[in-house]
Amino acid sequence: MHNLKEIRKDFDTFKKALKKRNIDIDFSKLEKLDYQNRELIQKKENLEKEKKDISKSKDKSLFEKSKKISIEIEKLSEEQKTIKSELDKILFNIPNIPHPDVPIGIDENNNIEVSKAGKIPTFDFKPKTHYELGENLKMLDFDLATKTSGSRFVFVKDKLALLERALSNFMLDTHILKNGYKEISPPLLASTDTMFGTGQLPKFENDQFEIKLEEGSDRKFLIPTAEVILTNIVKDKIIDKKDLPMRFVASTPCFRKEAGSYGKDTKGMIRQHQFYKVEMVSIVEQNKCNDELERMTNCATNILDLLELPYRKVILCSGDMGFSAEKTYDIEVWIPSENRYREISSCSSCSTFQAVRMKSRYKNEKKETVFAGTLNGSGLAIGRTLIAILENYQNKDGSIVIPKILRPYMNNLEKIAIN
């Protein structure tokens, strides 16, 4: 969310910066509502002052007048609240401003490749898809999941379940022991204001699974990513500057409706309603966002290096970035059956955008209270890492070689073969 005080100072620059997002915002209405809002506040405050003075004077002859002022204040206050909520409705739905480094573009086709790493495997046979491999091994069961739960779910069984668990542990260990993240096992349900804090609400309510605890209770949502719950650790907080940067990592299930993806990636486990993801979150001083983003992205690619999977790093263009992000790197892993790279991690700096929504602040050198910077990144999406391993490490007979780094996590198993 943007700070109105800042926007007001240079409205034209604000408008221009958001043009890169190519979205429709009624700026003139925003400006007008802001003006009306402030005008009403002034009127109201003048009356409040008058009333306060009467009260202090304890002059009984003025008490009647004070009553009348109260009614007037009430009226103004209602009017002001209405204007403010209209203003908020616009403000809550305005995305973050792209960082100057971000290339301008419409969609994913305008993203720019930054670097490539790893060796793309060559096969002397036609590589199978991950779901063919998994089903042949009898370790991925989509039909069963359809029976118990519906579409976009999967049963992972046996050695692949072990592999999934190993991946989670390996990634966590790496981030905790080598990259300085603190391990968190968080709640998987988030309240409305938590979802608002990171930007999932109000605009993306359709993508969220809502949980009904009991009739009339507050709304709760299954987290679409641990980013939501980890970032909100600093919600409504004035953080001690000494505690920055804060770095958290968690491995959690994520739940998404995938409402806008009908017919997309319907085969296999690329796009599921539920999947595991290891998520990194950093809370930093606001001027450190860019450095932290590079650091975080390196933590993510480091995992792929260790797993010896080929990947490339892409910087997202202005039109393809998420709502809260100012700058995003996607890490894409090589998928042999599709003969292309697919997203396996997304690392974003959100500048102070989420902190404004969450009211997360700290005192800077000048003792001013300022908003913190927040970043999040997958390190990595476990389901998709599993896919990448299946496909990149497959043999002609349908068996899968286990990446060396994972073997200690799998009782030194070297290969998964058909029973």
Next chain:
RNA sequence: GGAGAGAUGGCUGAGCGGUUGAAAGCACCGGUCUUGAAAACCGGCAAAGGGGCAACUCUUUCCUGGGUUCGAAUCCCAGUCUCUCCGCCA
């Protein structure tokens, strides 16, 4: 599910109709003292919003939302959350 207790600033914690934005302590910052540090002493230290180039100033805020009152952190009502005891339970 049943019975109680509570929610105040970064933290602990007083206040229980008007000079209380809020005592005191801790933490933090500055200073005196000291070779340096500690201790002691002195001073400073809430947030949000509005106005102003600025110095500054005004309004709001003691869980949330209503109510009583000229005036509410303080009284009344509703809700949320936390804690303790009993029951049930991974």
